[in-house]
Amino acid sequence: MLPPIEPAAHCVQTSAAPAFAGMKFNAPEGSRLMPFTMSQASLPVFEIGLNALSGVLDKAAAYAAAKKADPSVILNWRLAPDMFALTRQVQVACDQAKNGSARLAGVEPPKFEDNETTIDQLKERLAKTVAFLKTLDTKAIDASAGREITFPLGPAKGQMTGADYLNHFILSNFYFHLTAAYAIVRACGVDIGKRDFLGAIPLKRI
Amino acid sequence: MLPPIEPAAHCVQTSAAPAFAGMKFNAPEGSRLMPFTMSQASLPVFEIGLNALSGVLDKAAAYAAAKKADPSVILNWRLAPDMFALTRQVQVACDQAKNGSARLAGVEPPKFEDNETTIDQLKERLAKTVAFLKTLDTKAIDASAGREITFPLGPAKGQMTGADYLNHFILSNFYFHLTAAYAIVRACGVDIGKRDFLGAIPLKRI
Numbered sequence: 123m124l125p126p127i128e129p130a131a132h133c134v135q136t137s138a139a140p141a142f143a144g145m146k147f148n149a150p151e152g153s154r155l156m157p158f159t160m161s162q163a164s165l166p167v168f169e170i171g172l173n174a175l176s177g178v179l180d181k182a183a184a185y186a187a188a189k190k191a192d193p194s195v196i197l198n199w200r201l202a203p204d205m206f207a208l209t210r211q212v213q214v215a216c217d218q219a220k221n222g223s224a225r226l227a228g229v230e231p232p233k234f235e236d237n238e239t240t241i242d243q244l245k246e247r248l249a250k251t252v253a254f255l256k257t258l259d260t261k262a263i264d265a266s267a268g269r270e271i272t273f274p275l276g277p278a279k280g281q282m283t284g285a286d287y288l289n290h291f292i293l294s295n296f297y298f299h300l301t302a303a304y305a306i307v308r309a310c311g312v313d314i315g316k317r318d319f320l321g322a323i324p325l326k327r328i
Numbered sequence: 329m330l331p332p333i334e335p336a337a338h339c340v341q342t343s344a345a346p347a348f349a350g351m352k353f354n355a356p357e358g359s360r361l362m363p364f365t366m367s368q369a370s371l372p373v374f375e376i377g378l379n380a381l382s383g384v385l386d387k388a389a390a391y392a393a394a395k396k397a398d399p400s401v402i403l404n405w406r407l408a409p410d411m412f413a414l415t416r417q418v419q420v421a422c423d424q425a426k427n428g429s430a431r432l433a434g435v436e437p438p439k440f441e442d443n444e445t446t447i448d449q450l451k452e453r454l455a456k457t458v459a460f461l462k463t464l465d466t467k468a469i470d471a472s473a474g475r476e477i478t479f480p481l482g483p484a485k486g487q488m489t490g491a492d493y494l495n496h497f498i499l500s501n502f503y504f505h506l507t508a509a510y511a512i513v514r515a516c517g518v519d520i521g522k523r524d525f526l527g528a529i530p531l532k533r534i
Contacts, residue, residue: 158364162491167496167500202515204514275531278533280533281531281532289373290372290526291531294373295526297500297503297504298525301504301508305411311408316501323488324488324496325492327486
C-alpha cells in the first residue's frame with residue numbers, strides 16, 4: 123500500500139498513485155513524495171559531469187606521460203576535421219553549464235577567457251565552473267520553468283521558457299560537448315570507460 | 329511587478345520571487361508559473377532527439393548514395409576501436425529512452441531485437457521507440473521522482489530514485505549514445521551541424 127500523500131506538499135499527480143500500489147517508497151522521512159526541481163535537474167548534473175571530465179583529463183595526462191607523448195597532441199585532437207578540438211570541447215562544456223545555469227538563476231554569467239593551453243589549465247577552468255555553480259540561488263532556478271529566457275544564438279538571439287531551455291538546449295548542448303571531449307580522449311587510446319563519463323553519480327549497486 | 333502567485337498551485341519557491349521583479353512571465357493564461365515535471369524532462373527530450381537522429385541517418389543515406397559508398401561502411405564506423413559502431417549506438421540510444429521511460433512509468437519495457445543491418449531498419453527502430461514513448465502515462469512518470477527504481481547494470485543491478493535515475497543515468501546515457509551516433513556520421517564526412525543534432529526544439533529565434 124502507498125503511504126498517505128501529504129496534500130499539495132509537492133508537484134505530484136496523485137491520480138497516478140494506483141499504478142504504484144505495492145511499490146516501495148524510500149524517500150527520506152518527512153518528504154515521502156519527492157518534488158522534481160529545475161535546480162536538481164541542472165546544478166548537480168553539471169557538477170558531476172564536469173568533475174568526471176576533470177578525471178578523464180587526469181587519465182589523459184597520465185597516458186601522455188607514460189607514452190612520452192606531447193599532451194597538446196591530445197588537446198588538439200578532433201573527432202572530425204570541422205568539429206572542435208578537445209580544448210574547445212572542454213571550454214564549451216563549461217560555458218553551457220555556467221551560462222545556462224546563470225540565465226536560469228537570473229544573473230549575468232561571468233566571462234571566462236578562452237586561453238587554456240594545458241591540461242592543468244583546463245582542469246582549473248572545470249573547477250572554476252563548478253565553484254561558480256555553487257554560488258547560484260537554487261530557489262531562483264526552481265522558479266524559472268515558465269520564465270522566458272533570451273540568450274545569444276550565433277549572430278541572433280534565441281528565446282525559450284526556462285524549462286524548455288534546460289531540457290532542450292542547455293542539457294543537450296552540455297552533454298554534446300561532454301561526450302565529444304570524452305570520445306576524443308578515448309579515441310586517442312586512453313583507457314577510459316562509461317564510468318569515467320558518468321562520474322560520481324548517486325548510484326547504489328545491489 | 330510580478331503577477332500574483334496562486335498559492336500551492338505548482339512547485340514554485342515563492343521566496344525567490346523578488347529576484348525576478350520586473351522580468352516578463354509569458355506562461356499561458358491560467359498557469360502563470362509553470363511546473364517542472366519528470367515527464368516533460370524525459371518524453372519530449374527523447375522524441376526530439378530520436379527524430380533528430382533519424383534525420384541524421386537520412387543525410388548519411390543520401391551521402392552514401394551520392395558517393396556510391398556502401399552504407400554499411402558508415403553503419404560499422406566507430407569513434408574508437410573499443411567503442412560501439414553506429415548501428416549499436418543507435419540501438420542503445422533507443423533503449424536508454426525506451427527502458428528508462430518505461431521504468432519511470434512503472435511498466436515493463438518491450439524488448440526490441442538488435443537485428444538492424446540497414447539505415448531504413450534503424451530509422452524504423454527509432455520510429456518504433458518514439459511510438460512506444462507516446463503510450464506511456466505522463467502522470468505515472470511525474471509521480472516517480474522519489475520512487476526507488478531498480479534496473480539492470482552489467483551483471484548486477486543498480487538502484488536510484490526516479491529523479492536521480494532520470495537526471496544522472498537515463499539522460500546522460502541517452503545523450504552519450506546520441507552524440508556518439510551523430511559524431512560517427514559527421515566523422516564520415518556527412519555535412520551535418522549542431523542543428524541536426526538538436527532537432528526540432530521549441531526555440532524562438534528573435
